[in-house]
């Protein structure tokens with residue numbers, strides 16, 4: 001069995017499972033947030049059970065519209081706080097947590113080999129730690145909170161094997177955009193995307209999170225990386241007991257529907273052009289694209305190494321006149337480290353605005369929405385029509401290095417050329 | 423379980439941000455959500471859907487976010503069923519869980535013009551285009567999913583099951 005099959009077999013009390021089989025799995029952890037949570041709470045109340053099946057396993061995070069930007073949002077937050085209080089759930093409120101997918105592993109809620117569901121499509125991010133993690137809707141979240149179980153079809157798996165060393169200013173974001181550009185937005189629909197190969201093994205946790213985060217952008221049910229020493233290093237002070245990683249890994253004779261090979265050695269910066277995540281081009285082919293806004297943040301690229309990279313490029317430079325740059329650390333932990341490492345100063349000196357941890361413009365709900373005909377270059381994960389505000393706005397997705405370079409020049413820019421000009 | 427009605431057609435990769443933009447996620451009344459259903463693609467959609475329609479979609483219908491407000495907006499705008507080449511998985515589950523019937527049917531896009539009268543029989547696994555006299559046999563949904571749909575959604579289904 002491969003790692004996903006092993007996890008699903010264990011969770012459903014079986015010794016083996018086959019792709020296509022429907023299993024009734026025990027859920028280890030569930031996460032709900034301020035936009036999908038209120039509906040889940042309402043549905044939970046309708047079911048008629050008093051208490052959630054296990055209050056240690058339900059995590060509530062306020063991150064999408066924080067701090068509340070409207071009375072409506074404030075009411076929703078109030079509902080969530082009350083629910084967490086009544087049910088005695090762990091809640092990460094304003095100023096305590098940050099973007100759900102960053103907070104979950106940081107705070108030790110992600111354990112390799114477990115089944116995690118979240119009322120958010122990017123729940124697949126936790127596959128970076130070797131967990132089976134997938135997004136669900138609010139009603140289903142209510143059902144899980146009531147029963148602790150979920151039916152799942154064991155997915156067919158594809159293996160994405162990555163080799164080669166990244167060039168300067170080329171990042172895991174460029175790799176995952178390249179993969180999605182090749183496989184398409186439905187390239188892994190219903191499937192498990194298992195990322196393997198030397199490049200993945202050498203990659204940091206942050207990079208693996210960026211890649212698994214975007215697995216859903218090619219339709220995958222989950223993205224997953226086998227846990228290793230890198231995983232252990234990140235989790236050891238956050239999780240009480242870690243499972244045996246060796247037993248979790250994919251067996252040598254695991255079957256995959258397909259194995260696709262990628263090599264990053266010659267990769268140039270990649271950009272997903274409007275309005276589909278698979279509309280990906282190497283930066284040399286996109287021509288002259290002036291930008292109005294540059295956004296560095298989100299659950300895809302709001303981590304320390306993303307901010308360090310962006311700061312390295314922006315240090316001593318200024319955000320181009322007419323461009324607004326927003327930097328949003330993905331969590332309070334990242335926010336505080338950015339302060340102590342002086343990154344916040346670098347950004348603010350450059351003329352960027354650094355906001356408190358939240359989803360920000362990523363979903364066009366709060367902070368930094370776009371007007372008609374404006375263009376944003378963003379480190380987030382979706383560029384759909386209307387995603388960041390006006391449906392006549394354009395969103396380009398790129399790496400933190402590319403977005404930082406673009407903020408400085410005012411148009412989408414290869415970070416390597418910026419350096420060459422100095 | 424059977425549904426019928428005129429078809430409204432959409433292309434491939436119809437994402438949840440166009441089905442229901444993020445800025446409306448603070449709305450709680452499903453009828454308020456319905457007023458904005460698919461407005462990014464067709465501002466008149468909620469009006470057209472009122473009479474009870476079947477959406478015909480291409481590949482990967484409902485891709486993107488896990489927002490259940492997307493199928494809810496469709497259901498309350500008057501959509502009786504979505505037939506698509508393939509669905510994004512979260513949308514597919516959400517639709518069933520809120521009691522909006524969805525069914526996969528390969529080749530449906532090419533076989534339907536806007537306004538054609540369609541009929542879907544879930545137990546039999548058939549999708550018919552009555553206007554063109556075409557019929558498709560599709561993979562049937564598993565019995566427990568049909569049960570959720572006929573109960574009107576997962577919550578109703580759970581209530582019934584937990585009472586037992």
Ligand code: SF4
Pocket residue numbers: 064099100101120122298299300358359362363380381
């Ligand atoms: S940062 Fe964006 S993609 Fe991530 S959870 Fe928030 S809204 Fe969703």
